[in-house]
Amino acid sequence: MIIECQNLSKTFKQGQEKVHALSDVSFELEAGKIIGLLGPDGAGKTTLMRHLCGLLRPDGGSVKVLGVDSVLGANQIQNQIGYVPQKFGLYENLSISENINLYARLHGVSDEELAQRVPRLLEITRLSRFTKRMAGKLSGGMKQKLALICALVSRPRLMLLDEPTVGVDVLARREMWSILRQFVEEEAMTIIASTAYLDEADYCDQTLILFEGRLLAQGTPDEIRKMAERFVEDPTFEEAFQLLICGSVPERLTRRNPVREDAPVRIEVQDLVQRFGDFTAVDHLSFQIRSGEIFGLLGANGAGKTTTFRMLCGLNQATEGKITVDGEPLARNLERMRSQTGYVAQKFSLYADLSVRQNMEFFGGAYGVRGKLLQERIDWAMETFQLKPFARMNAEKLAMGFKRRLAMACALLHQPSIVFLDEATSGTDPISRHEFWRKILDLADSGVAVIITTHFMDEAQYCDRILIMRDGLSIAVGSVDEICRQGGNAATLEEAFVNLVT
Amino acid sequence: MNLRRISALIVKEFRQLIRDPLSIGLGILLPAVLLLICGYGMSTDIRNIKMVLVIPETSEEANQIAARFRSNGFFHSVVVHSTAEAERMLHRHEVDMCLFLPHDFSKKCRERNAEVFLAVNASNPSPALLKKGYVQTVLAEMAPRIFSDLPAGSANGIFSSDGLIIHSRQWFNEENRSAFSIVPGIIVIILTIIGALLTSMVMAREYELGNLESMFVTPMRSSEILLAKMTVNFGLGMVGLGISIFIGCFLFGVPMRGNPLILVGGSSLYLIVSLSIGLLISSLTKNQFLAVSCTIITTFLPSYLLSGFLFEIKSMPGFLQVLTRFIPARYYVDFLQTSFLVGDVWPNIIKNLSVLAAFASFFFVLAKIKNPKRL
Numbered sequence: 117m118i119i120e121c122q123n124l125s126k127t128f129k130q131g132q133e134k135v136h137a138l139s140d141v142s143f144e145l146e147a148g149k150i151i152g153l154l155g156p157d158g159a160g161k162t163t164l165m166r167h168l169c170g171l172l173r174p175d176g177g178s179v180k181v182l183g184v185d186s187v188l189g190a191n192q193i194q195n196q197i198g199y200v201p202q203k204f205g206l207y208e209n210l211s212i213s214e215n216i217n218l219y220a221r222l223h224g225v226s227d228e229e230l231a232q233r234v235p236r237l238l239e240i241t242r243l244s245r246f247t248k249r250m251a252g253k254l255s256g257g258m259k260q261k262l263a264l265i266c267a268l269v270s271r272p273r274l275m276l277l278d279e280p281t282v283g284v285d286v287l288a289r290r291e292m293w294s295i296l297r298q299f300v301e302e303e304a305m306t307i308i309a310s311t312a313y314l315d316e317a318d319y320c321d322q323t324l325i326l327f328e329g330r331l332l333a334q335g336t337p338d339e340i341r342k343m344a345e346r347f348v349e350d351p352t353f354e355e356a357f358q359l360l361i362c363g364s365v366p367e368r369l370t371r372r373n374p375v376r377e378d379a380p381v382r383i384e385v386q387d388l389v390q391r392f393g394d395f396t397a398v399d400h401l402s403f404q405i406r407s408g409e410i411f412g413l414l415g416a417n418g419a420g421k422t423t424t425f426r427m428l429c430g431l432n433q434a435t436e437g438k439i440t441v442d443g444e445p446l447a448r449n450l451e452r453m454r455s456q457t458g459y460v461a462q463k464f465s466l467y468a469d470l471s472v473r474q475n476m477e478f479f480g481g482a483y484g485v486r487g488k489l490l491q492e493r494i495d496w497a498m499e500t501f502q503l504k505p506f507a508r509m510n511a512e513k514l515a516m517g518f519k520r521r522l523a524m525a526c527a528l529l530h531q532p533s534i535v536f537l538d539e540a541t542s543g544t545d546p547i548s549r550h551e552f553w554r555k556i557l558d559l560a561d562s563g564v565a566v567i568i569t570t571h572f573m574d575e576a577q578y579c580d581r582i583l584i585m586r587d588g589l590s591i592a593v594g595s596v597d598e599i600c601r602q603g604g605n606a607a608t609l610e611e612a613f614v615n616l617v618t
Numbered sequence: 619m620n621l622r623r624i625s626a627l628i629v630k631e632f633r634q635l636i637r638d639p640l641s642i643g644l645g646i647l648l649p650a651v652l653l654l655i656c657g658y659g660m661s662t663d664i665r666n667i668k669m670v671l672v673i674p675e676t677s678e679e680a681n682q683i684a685a686r687f688r689s690n691g692f693f694h695s696v697v698v699h700s701t702a703e704a705e706r707m708l709h710r711h712e713v714d715m716c717l718f719l720p721h722d723f724s725k726k727c728r729e730r731n732a733e734v735f736l737a738v739n740a741s742n743p744s745p746a747l748l749k750k751g752y753v754q755t756v757l758a759e760m761a762p763r764i765f766s767d768l769p770a771g772s773a774n775g776i777f778s779s780d781g782l783i784i785h786s787r788q789w790f791n792e793e794n795r796s797a798f799s800i801v802p803g804i805i806v807i808i809l810t811i812i813g814a815l816l817t818s819m820v821m822a823r824e825y826e827l828g829n830l831e832s833m834f835v836t837p838m839r840s841s842e843i844l845l846a847k848m849t850v851n852f853g854l855g856m857v858g859l860g861i862s863i864f865i866g867c868f869l870f871g872v873p874m875r876g877n878p879l880i881l882v883g884g885s886s887l888y889l890i891v892s893l894s895i896g897l898l899i900s901s902l903t904k905n906q907f908l909a910v911s912c913t914i915i916t917t918f919l920p921s922y923l924l925s926g927f928l929f930e931i932k933s934m935p936g937f938l939q940v941l942t943r944f945i946p947a948r949y950y951v952d953f954l955q956t957s958f959l960v961g962d963v964w965p966n967i968i969k970n971l972s973v974l975a976a977f978a979s980f981f982f983v984l985a986k987i988k989n990p991k992r993l
Contacts, residue, residue: 169835171991190991195837205832209637210630221626222836267832276835 118147118274118306119168123177126163137163140177141331143324145308147273150300152320152337153310154357156545158516160329161310162202165278168308169199182274195223198267198275202282204259205266208252212243212262215251216269223270230269237265240295255417257288261295268299275299277309281316285416285571286613293319312543315574315610317353325360327545332360354574357546366550373561375580379406380442382534382565383428388437390423390588397423399588400437407533410556410566412579416617420588421569428567429536430454441534455484458532462539464523468512472503472522475511476529483530490529497525500555517548524555535559537568541575553578573610582609586617619845623838627846634820635850644816645854649808649861656804657797657870664692664748668713671697672704677724679732686760687717692752705737714739715749798873801866802954803927806947807918808862809885812855813892814899814917815910821847821900822909840989844982848893855889856882866958876957880967884957887974888950892917894981895946901989921947946977 124141127134138160145151153161166172167179170190179186181193206215213234220230238244241261246254251262260280267275277296281289293316299305309320317323317337325332325340333340337353344351344358347365355365383405390398398420405411415421426432427439430450439446441453466475476497480490498504501521506514511522520541527535537556541549557578560566570576582599584592592602596609603612635641671687673680687695696713698704704716718735726732736753740746824830824843833843859882866872874881895917903909922928924938925947931939942948953970956963 166831171831171834191837194835194991197835199832199835201828201831203828203831205827205829207630207634207829208827209634214630214633218626218630219836222623222833222838224620224622224837263832 117144117180118182119143119145119308120180121168121177122179124164124167124174124179125176126160126167126172127175136329138167138174139329141326141329142177143331143334145306145322147306148300148304149306149321150296150319151306151308152317152323153308153326154312154314154317154323155310155326156312156516156548157543158328159312159326159545161312161326162278163329164326165199165201165276165308165310168276169197170194196272196274198270198272200260200263200267200275200277200280202278204263206251206259206263209250211248211250212238212254213247215262216265219266220269225270233269233271234265237268240298241265255288257284257291257417260284260288260292264292264295271303273305275305275307277307279310279312281311281313286573286610287416287617289313289316290614313572313574314354314357314546315572325357327357327361332357354546358550361545361547366547369550369553369557369578371557371561371580373408375406375409375560379408379563381405382407382442383567384438384440384443385428386438386440388424388427388439389435390420390427390432391435396588398427398434401585401588401590403583403590403593405565405567407565408560408563409581410560410568410579412576412582413567413569413585414571414576414582414613415585419585419617421585423588424585425536425538425567425569429457429459453534455530456533458527458530458535460524460527460535460537460540462542464519466511466519466523466526469510471508471510472514473507475522476526479526480529485530493529493531497529501525517545517551520544520548520552524552528559533564535564535566537566537570539570539572539575540568542570542572573608573613576609584613584616592616619839619842620837624842624846627838627843628849631846631850635854641816641820641854644812645858646861648811649804649858650865652804652808653801653862653865653869656800657865664745664752667693667715667749667752669693669695669715669717669753670704670707670713671695672699672701672716672718673697673723674699674701674719674721675723679724679727680719683717683719683757683760686756690756693756708737708739711739715753717753797866797870798959799927799955801862801870801872802958803925803951805859805862805866805885805954806888806921806925806927806951808858809855809889809950810892810917810921810947812851812858813889814896814913816854817847817851817893817896818900818903818909818913819906820851821897822904822906825900825904826906834991840991841986844897844985844989847897848890851893851896852886852889855893856886859885859889872958874958875961877962880962881954881957884950884953884967884971884974887971887978888946888953890978891946891974891981894978894985897985898981898988901985917947920945924948925951927951946974949973 121141121143124138126138127136141164153164155161163172167174167186168181170186170193173187182196184192186193207218210218216234217230235244238247241264243258243261243265246258251259254262264277264280281292296307296309297319300307317340320337322334323337323340324334333343340356341351341353343360344356344365347359348355348368351365359365381404385404386402388398388401389396401424413421413424423432427434430446430453433447441449446453467478470478473494476494477490480493485493498507501524503518503521503525506518511519514522541552544552556566568575568579576582577596579596581593581595583590584599592599594602600606600609600612603615606612606615669687671684673684684695684697687693701718704718707713708716715736715738718737720726720733723732734757736750738746738750867874896913899912899916900909903912924942924945926942931942931948934942949970953967956966
């Protein structure tokens, strides 16, 4: 057993209150596998990782890593393992090779071994060409790979990776997992990687499912999925997770009121161009979004999604081309357009020390909803998002899922007819996410146009139509099925996406 | 401790330092800029004193006095005849002081019973005192010429009734040049900034960026990273010290009467105290903004205000005087001023440096304890 974890508990004090980051977690892991530590934000993944490296002391229970107790033998463990924390641990003003050399020397890797190993690592991660570049000038995916090299350079028997795929696009995520697989096979290494993206479970041999500090299940991805078989046909990993959390599998989400062919066009984009100096970020993009439609904007990092999004919101002025809203040019109707728009981002902008009700009053007021109407809308939001019991609680004290509901409620108080979602549900637990999308689908059913940008194919699944961008160009438009066909008759949206953008 | 690891960390610190414009600025530009601004601007020397002489009745003695002030480089003097006009000028701040000669000045001089009246604008008391002193000096120098039968040097006699004669001489800073006392003070400030402020920032930054989290999961010891940071910032502090000494001695002509080696040795000790405080603060706060605020309040401001560099410790209220005993900068200011202006005074050197050594070991051990390899 490479890891034995017995009744591990950890509480953190947060002001007056105690937060149970881990409660009574027990598991054993065998060597030579990729183990996925899956759970939404705030499940206790990072706390568990830090215990495994001896960086935190348990309040109860014990952890043995490589046969050594994590408190008594913290140094011994730290000498033998590789660890990549969520924040990488790279020095931004050191170059790639300087970062690698630093970690190699700290790990006591000899110069001969270093000379032998580093070119291979650079080759596998395709960083060979950039060795002189400063770490601060690398993209998120490249930083992640460099951090991996720094931890791998000492040939550790055990690698711990804390969310190695957070914030990077599908391509970079696939590459990361295939690199990890290569090391497990070539060097008989054991890798524990945490992730909040449940669709990544299939890259792992074993999964540990963590939720609110408790270990819900341990098993291969197939074993986990099988648990939900008596509830639904051909269950997804997410459905199994939902089962583990609340004991049942919620109904699959479908549109009750699909978009009609003759639905009016709300937003029309024609030959949209955005140039920054010589660089063309968006290149003659055209599309239409109809009333009641959920429209997804997909693409790898740097494809032009964000730029397009900003132009649609009126934050950037287009270099060329036209955006019309309800047949009128956007530039001349910004004020009106904004009063009809709701916006929910991944990092929601709530005021932490205002109560739930005060947050709603503020955001409602900011959108010009006042008096009796505002009170009615707040009542509606409290009801719809089940926030009533928390009305007087400060936003910072809300659990993650409730914060998201509040953010959504705040964005909908002024009854917008166009809603923008920017990676709105990544990192959310499957239950809240299910509820969240139910609300979005209801909105679309009632005729609201919904525009989303996302890296996550899970979110993209709910779109009526998807536009995939590469290098500022539109390379595919259509429904999920049509995109799959265009992407070489791929079985999944992710596969189709990868085929299209590479 | 492992030499290979420490050297790898020192190389890393050094590279980060030379690539960080802020550090270079603090190490090299700051000493130069501070010295030039303070050396020229913070001077407490007084020149261009505007004075009005009230001479109601022209006489040879009065003319001699007027001529004397006119030719003196420290004064801009004008002569008026009416007291009322002089008073008006003083009220309007057109002049800093009035010197009134009596009607019968000439006669009184012959009777050796001359009295003059001096009115000084004392809104700012210390400069007023200095200006008064200047006038007294000038008049004292005048006396033997007016009373030709008096021996030189007994001049004050005509202005003091009891016949007490004061011979004064300024020691250690004969020309009364402010730069001489400011340069050692600036060196204290610079070593405090580089030692405590810069060090607390770079260490807190490691915590903030999360780099320590991955560094801790290596065989590295926490004392090794502390040592590497100290080594590199120590070097930077020494560069700052060198620049300050160079500018101080060659541009402002500050004498270096003590042994330069002892001066550098004592400064290293103070730098180590500052570095240890910086490391301690950063490992307690783990946040750059907090670290900087704490460092400014606990080290930088006291090194200005409570070290005896700007304000005389002996004239502070009792509890502040007690407080200054816990400010390392106080001992260093004393050591530096003695080293520059007086020479090697061994009892002074031993006292100050042993206190600094005690501070250094105390803070370093504390920093080591407060930097466990845990989060």
